[in-house]
Amino acid sequence: RDGKELRTEILVKKGALRNLSVLAKDFLPQSCHGAVNFLVTDTIIDPIYGDLVVDGLRNAGLTVFRIIVPADSADVSGEASGEPHKTTAVMLKCCDEIIANGVSKHSCVISLGGGVVNNLCGVIASLIYRGLSLVHITTTTMGMFDAAIDFKQAVNHPLGKNLLGCYYPASTIIMDPECLASLSERHVLNGISEALKHGLGQSVELVELIAGPLRDHGPAMLRDVDYLERVCKNSVETKCPTLDHYHSSDFNEMVPQYGHAVGHAVEHISWAGSEHKPLLHGEAIAIGMCVSAEIALLLGLCGEDCVEDHYEVIQTVGLPVFVPSSIGLDAIRKKMMFDKHFVQKPVMGLPAELGCLAHRESAGKRSYAWAIEDSVLEAALVANVSRRESVPPPPLSNVSVATVFSQAAGQDCLC
Incomplete structure (x- = not known):
């Protein structure tokens, strides 16, 4: 914003989640190292990556309190989704747990999950003490290609999507393309749509990088981690200039x-x-x-x-x-x-x-x-x-x- 520079470090690295014990203190702001930090994840992601991430953070010498929010393993769309729980009620319950478990102005809110958890944590971090440090560990294409990169944070309202929110950037965003192997094909495409948005609006080269391999080789590319990593890196490079100035x-x-x-x-x-x-x-x-x-x-x-x-x-x-x-x-x-x-x-x-x-x-x-x-x-x-x-x-x-x-x-x- 005017008069203040806001910086976000983005790490795209295969195996990042497996190496958090080495990486954690580098990506978590130094002011948070002695504080209680709060990892927020959901009931879908926690069984897959929760213990791995918590153990990695603790082995790095950090104090971590884990909060698990609801997600539907198979909602009415037929897919795993946290969208019905991206609400003020869930957000306030998380705030209650954070305030009751040792938060200080030096604490960090760490999101582990996709766009819903990333957005939820962005709102939470902006509210408590008028602003805590925010780190995203994003595990979906929606998070990696769009939601986690942005500084727009929001929860839903009965009258519409993302009606309650704020502008609040993360200090660091961790993207491990290996996480994308756990997604359904439909959820891979969910994030690719947002990457394609930036291609259609900014870069015909990004459009071709996304669509060309799928045109030539079909849906099998949606399981190709190297392809998804290329899309991720190019999406970040294309989107980031829209956040500057x-x-x-x-x-x-x-x-x-x-x-x-x-x-x-x-x-x-x-x-x-x-x-x-x-x-x-x-x-x-x-x-x-x-x-x-x-x-x-x-x-x-x-x-x-x-x-x-x-x-x-x-x-x-x-x-x-x-x-x-x-x-x-x-x-x-x-x-x-x-x-x-x-x-x-x-x-x-x-x-x-x-x-x-x-x-x-x-x-x-x-x-x-x-x-x-x-x-x-x-x-x-x-x-x-x-x-x-x-x-x-x-x-x-x-x-x-x-x-x-x-x-x-x-x-x-x-x-």
Whole structure:
């Protein structure tokens, strides 16, 4: 933030968890070495890595208190998930345990798990004593490729995803690609979606690094630790510049949020009733990116080839591209009103071409944020559903053409 430099060290190392007794004091802030530190993990990760990590930290001479939060071994999505427990109730229970078990201003909160545990610990660390040290040991693609790297921390609210949170960076993030071998194929893809987000918004080279091997060799690559390590390192290198000088450009917000305005709404609705098949976060974001491309096409910000590339690349990777038939389009539009960027209209980043967001000059400053009229959003959702049903979408004339071109006026699609 302005006036204060915040630094995060990131270690990507095979076997890091097996060598914590050697590494721990290097990655834990020195001020924490004599304090009680708090490892937070969940009921899925703890049986796999809990003892290994606790023993490693203690063998390094650190005092560690372990807290285990709930996770579902097979939730209604059919996958292991902590998402239903990313709540204020779980967060406050963790705070109770930390406060009751010797916390001091020198304590560190250490997350061991995926994006849910990483986010939960980020909120906890920011609240106690107005800020404790935070370290992530992340074990999933969602954590390694996106969630743990970011300084956005949040828990869910009944009205929407990630509505309660803060900006709070970890001092260190540990990524051991060997952990990814324990994930289901669906959970591997869950994080790959977020890596692909940065490719589609920033780097066509990252898009090809992700999609090329899967196009050539199929889903077997999702079990290739070397491939996943390459994706991890390149995702970190691509994402990190959006965190530096964060407030200097809305590009640094629109890229990480690409596909999220629609995606968060679709994800939240998918968990809301038995008539839906719940979507993992990355699956919903993949759908959101396809709808975002449809919006960009309607606004004249990109060509048809960009939209087709979105669908082809995301399907090639193995992620969904269509709004599920059980989810009504009106429900999506209403749920989007709870998006944090909604200001009378949804606001989002949109593509100009693969690997590049559209921008325009506004008051002498380059802007990547686009406010979307409801008629355009509706037309984009209809276009997505029409592709799902293989029915041609309504002609552009059915959309308010005056609205479309007034939004696009002054835009500059060059990257």
